[in-house]
Amino acid sequence: MKRLTLGLLVSALLVAGPAAAQTPLAMAGLTITSFQTPPGRGTTPPATQTPPRPQAPPPSTTPANPAQAPATPPAAAPKPPTPPVPFPADAKMGFVNMQQVVAESKLGKTGSARAKDLSDKKMAEIQAKNAAIQKLNQEVTAGANVLSAAVLAQKNSELAKAQNELQFMQQQAQTDVDNLQNELFNDFLEKVLPICEEVRAEKNLWVIWNLGEGSNVTAVNKGLDLSDEIVKRLDVKFPK
Numbered sequence: 001m002k003r004l005t006l007g008l009l010v011s012a013l014l015v016a017g018p019a020a021a022q023t024p025l026a027m028a029g030l031t032i033t034s035f036q037t038p039p040g041r042g043t044t045p046p047a048t049q050t051p052p053r054p055q056a057p058p059p060s061t062t063p064a065n066p067a068q069a070p071a072t073p074p075a076a077a078p079k080p081p082t083p084p085v086p087f088p089a090d091a092k093m094g095f096v097n098m099q100q101v102v103a104e105s106k107l108g109k110t111g112s113a114r115a116k117d118l119s120d121k122k123m124a125e126i127q128a129k130n131a132a133i134q135k136l137n138q139e140v141t142a143g144a145n146v147l148s149a150a151v152l153a154q155k156n157s158e159l160a161k162a163q164n165e166l167q168f169m170q171q172q173a174q175t176d177v178d179n180l181q182n183e184l185f186n187d188f189l190e191k192v193l194p195i196c197e198e199v200r201a202e203k204n205l206w207v208i209w210n211l212g213e214g215s216n217v218t219a220v221n222k223g224l225d226l227s228d229e230i231v232k233r234l235d236v237k238f239p240k
Contacts (some may be wrong), residue, residue, distance in 0.1 A: 007074050085223035087203070095209040095220060096196060098226045105234045107191060111184035118180050122173035129169055133162045199226055 048184060087094070102108035136159045143152060200208050211217055 033105055084228070085221070085225075087223050087226075088221065091203070091221075091224055092206045093207050093209065094200070094203065094204050094207075094226045095211040095217075097212050097213045097225070097227045098192075101192060102188065103232050103233065104227075105192075105231045105238075106240070107188060107234055107238045110240075111188060115177065115184060116183050119177050122169075122177060126166065126169055126173060129162065129166045132191050133159065134165060136162060150205045191238055192230065192234055195230055195237065196226075199233070 102112065136155060140152065140155050140159060144153070147155070196208055199205075209215075209217070211220065
């Protein structure tokens with residue numbers, strides 16, 4: 001079963017704020033009006049200006065007849081799923097990807113969720129303790145030249161105690177998560193291995209290999225993959 005890694009050695013909490021997006025300013029369109037100087041005395045009056053001709057509206061891009069509108073190309077049909085490769089009738093071996101069975105089966109998903117919940121809970125406790133240590137450290141730093149020697153010594157003692165408690169919490173959290181993962185893994189094997197044996201006997205196979213992470217097989221007939229079959233039977237037998 002894929003193990004969840006718990007980052008336990010938390011020394012500081014870094015919060016990164018989102019970067020502000022810069023929105024470009026749109027240039028406004030300005031209409032510049034030309035002013036004519038009025039004629040002076042004794043000068044020739046200006047010629048009568050011809051009013052501007054009305055401009056014709058721009059041609060419409062929409063066809064007058066809807067039937068003449070260009071047809072929208074149809075969306076490409078989704079590709080049908082690739083059919084599974086049939087299991088060879090004369091095969092004497094098969095394989096199963098146990099990580100896939102854990103990830104896709106209801107039993108595996110339930111176990112993974114339990115492990116994640118415990119990991120998240122332990123991490124939240126460690127983060128809270130770390131925040132308290134940071135606060136104490138800030139108080140000690142700020143009061144180094146202000147607080148009395150007795151008060152400063154008391155805060156340093158509290159800080160050392162909190163740091164020891166944090167170290168113990170980290171170790172205990174890792175132990176608790178490891179214990180739960182081992183318990184879930186053993187429970188999973190107790191349920192899935194008999195089903196693997198059941199499939200092996202039905203297909204009269206010599207052996208079923210586990211080709212999960214770390215396997216050394218270079219190439220294999222995909223039809224020999226029994227992972228989906230194991231997941232289906234596991235979900236039927238352990239639906240909750």
